[in-house]
Amino acid sequence: MTPEATFTRFREYMVGPSRFMSLLSCFELGVIDNLRDTPGMTAAELGDAVGAKPDAVEQLLLLLVKESFLAYDEDTGGYSLDALADIAEDDLRQVLARMEMIKVVTLRQLFYLTDSVRTGTTVGLNKLYGHEGNLYDALAEHKDLREPWARLMNGETAHIDPWFFDNIDVPPGSNVLDLAGNTGLGAIHTCKLKASPGLRVTTFDLPEKEEECLANFRSHGVEEHCSFIGGDVFEEVPKGFDVVLIKHFLPMFDKSDVFKILEGVNRSMDVGGQVHLLVPVFPENIKDSDNYTVDFFPSFFIGCAMGQGGAQKMSTWQKWLEECGFTVTKAIAEDPADMLPHALPVEAVLSATKRAG
Numbered sequence: 001m002t003p004e005a006t007f008t009r010f011r012e013y014m015v016g017p018s019r020f021m022s023l024l025s026c027f028e029l030g031v032i033d034n035l036r037d038t039p040g041m042t043a044a045e046l047g048d049a050v051g052a053k054p055d056a057v058e059q060l061l062l063l064l065v066k067e068s069f070l071a072y073d074e075d076t077g078g079y080s081l082d083a084l085a086d087i088a089e090d091d092l093r094q095v096l097a098r099m100e101m102i103k104v105v106t107l108r109q110l111f112y113l114t115d116s117v118r119t120g121t122t123v124g125l126n127k128l129y130g131h132e133g134n135l136y137d138a139l140a141e142h143k144d145l146r147e148p149w150a151r152l153m154n155g156e157t158a159h160i161d162p163w164f165f166d167n168i169d170v171p172p173g174s175n176v177l178d179l180a181g182n183t184g185l186g187a188i189h190t191c192k193l194k195a196s197p198g199l200r201v202t203t204f205d206l207p208e209k210e211e212e213c214l215a216n217f218r219s220h221g222v223e224e225h226c227s228f229i230g231g232d233v234f235e236e237v238p239k240g241f242d243v244v245l246i247k248h249f250l251p252m253f254d255k256s257d258v259f260k261i262l263e264g265v266n267r268s269m270d271v272g273g274q275v276h277l278l279v280p281v282f283p284e285n286i287k288d289s290d291n292y293t294v295d296f297f298p299s300f301f302i303g304c305a306m307g308q309g310g311a312q313k314m315s316t317w318q319k320w321l322e323e324c325g326f327t328v329t330k331a332i333a334e335d336p337a338d339m340l341p342h343a344l345p346v347e348a349v350l351s352a353t354k355r356a357g
Contacts (some may be wrong), residue, residue, distance in 0.1 A: 017107065022063045024099050031057065032084065035070065040078035094155055095342045101152040105135070105145055106304045113303035121307040134252075135305040140208075157185060159340055160278070160347055165193040167332055167349045168276040170243055173198035177241040179265065180233060180249040181205055184213040184226065190245065191222045202227045204238055233261055237268040244269065247278040252301060252309045255320070262324035266354055273354045275326060280311040280345035281333055290336060292344040317350050326352035 001009075026032055029050045034041060043061065047054035061079060064070040071082040084092075109124025116123045125131040129145075131138045139146040170176060173196055178186040181203035190201045201222075203213050207230030217223040229238050234257070237244075244265050250258050265275055282293040293311045301309035312320075318328050330351040339346070 019063060020099070020102070020107070022060050023069070024096075024103060026060055026064060027096055027099075029057075029060075031061070032081070035079055035081055036085075039080035040073070040076060042077045042079070046079070091341060094340065097148070097152045097155060098342060098344070101148040104148045106300055109304040110299055113299055116303045116307050119307070122304065123307075124303060134307070136252075157189075161186070161189045162193060163334065163338070163347075164247065164276075164278050164349055165189065167330070168194075168245075168351055169274065170194040170196075170199070172196035174200075174242045175240060176201045176243045176245065177238060178203050179237065179244055179246045179261075181245075181247075182213075183209055184216040184228070186245060186247055187213075187226045188216065188220045188222055191225050192220075200225060200227070202229055202238070202241070204229045204231060204233070206230060206232065233264060237264040239268045241269065242273055244273070244275045245278075246275065250277060250279055250317075251297065251311055252306045254308045257308075258320060259324060262321065262326070266325040269354045271354050271356045275321075275352050275354075277317065277321075277348075277350040277352075279317055279348055279350065281314045281317065281348040282311050282346070284313055284315060291346050293346055296344045311345065314348055314350075317348070321350060321352045325355055327355050328352045 029052060031046055031050055034046060034049045041049070042054075043058035044054040046052075047057045050057070061070060061072070065072045065079075068083050069081075070084065071080050072078075073080070087095075108128060109122065112123040112127055122131075122134055125133070125135065125138050129138060129142055131141070135145070135149075139149055170190070176187075176190055176194075176199070178184075178190065178201060181187055182205055184203045187201040187203045191199065203209075203226065205213070205228075210228045210230055213228045214223070217226045217228075231238065246261070246265070250261065253261070262275075269275070280293050280297060282288075283291050286294060297311045314331055314333060318331055321328050328350060330349065333348040334346050336346070
């Protein structure tokens with residue numbers, strides 16, 4: 001890369017936050033909704049409609065015209081949807097859910113990313129909320145964090161869980177443990193998507209999740225097939241399960257803690273027991289520009305969520321499973337053609353069985 005090209009790349013990074021907020025602000029103000037309902041509105045008309053100065057609205061819209069999100073008519077001074085007109089409303093809602101989560105959960109906290117790297121803690125959560133701990137603890141205490149995070153994650157789970165369960169084997173009548181299963185959604189999906197006579201699914205998570213988890217089981221009519229065990233995965237993993245599911249959990253930790261979790265699962269299982277992982281992966285060739293996992297997850301996990309952790313290559317997850325006493329039987333990543341058009345991470349399923357000895 002030439003110095004000129006390098007400086008061009010630097011400029012792209014410099015304007016990234018400004019671009020992000022200019023676009024999102026136009027949605028938050030209601031500018032885009034007004035133009036969808038009434039194409040051709042001028043900056044003055046838009047300002048009146050959304051309660052903002054026309055001059056400020058006009059400034060924000062410069063970027064959206066430049067990027068062809070909107071079109072501008074020089075003769076009338078009116079704006080209309082351009083590329084945004086081709087996006088289905090359901091898809092747009094999901095994009096906006098992701099952008100809102102990024103604004104609230106990541107953008108502010110990442111101001112302290114350097115400090116988080118140095119300390120191994122979520123410094124932004126401490127500075128902004130006085131919170132000592134990780135994002136997942138903070139979600140329980142702070143509604144402004146929880147709501148955008150939950151809105152995005154519920155949509156992500158609804159999309160990825162059917163793919164995950166299509167690609168794993170849960171033998172009929174299995175006793176399944178959903179490790180770090182939060183408030184039971186994974187167990188509910190297991191019951192519905194891998195149903196069989198005698199199937200039992202147990203959510204294992206911190207004791208404070210029990211009440212909400214059991215309520216979710218009742219509301220989905222699966223309370224006869226699902227149960228909850230409270231505990232800490234770093235202390236002991238419950239025994240007696242044929243299949244263990246570990247979804248969206250391992251990337252929260254560095255290698256040493258991932259090994260503690262996998263070794264604990266291994267100790268809890270009989271030889272031949274199955275474990276299925278759902279994890280984000282980045283390509284073996286990190287310069288694959290179609291994969292945004294490394295663009296987002298390193299700073300998210302270190303600066304916003306845990307003070308540690310991150311995605312890995314598929315080969316790394318496989319190697320770690322093997323080193324923790326498992327034999328990998330399947331490793332498959334999402335087909336980009338089947339991913340949500342606005343998705344950032346590429347998810348992968350890895351299945352393994354406990355080896356003898």
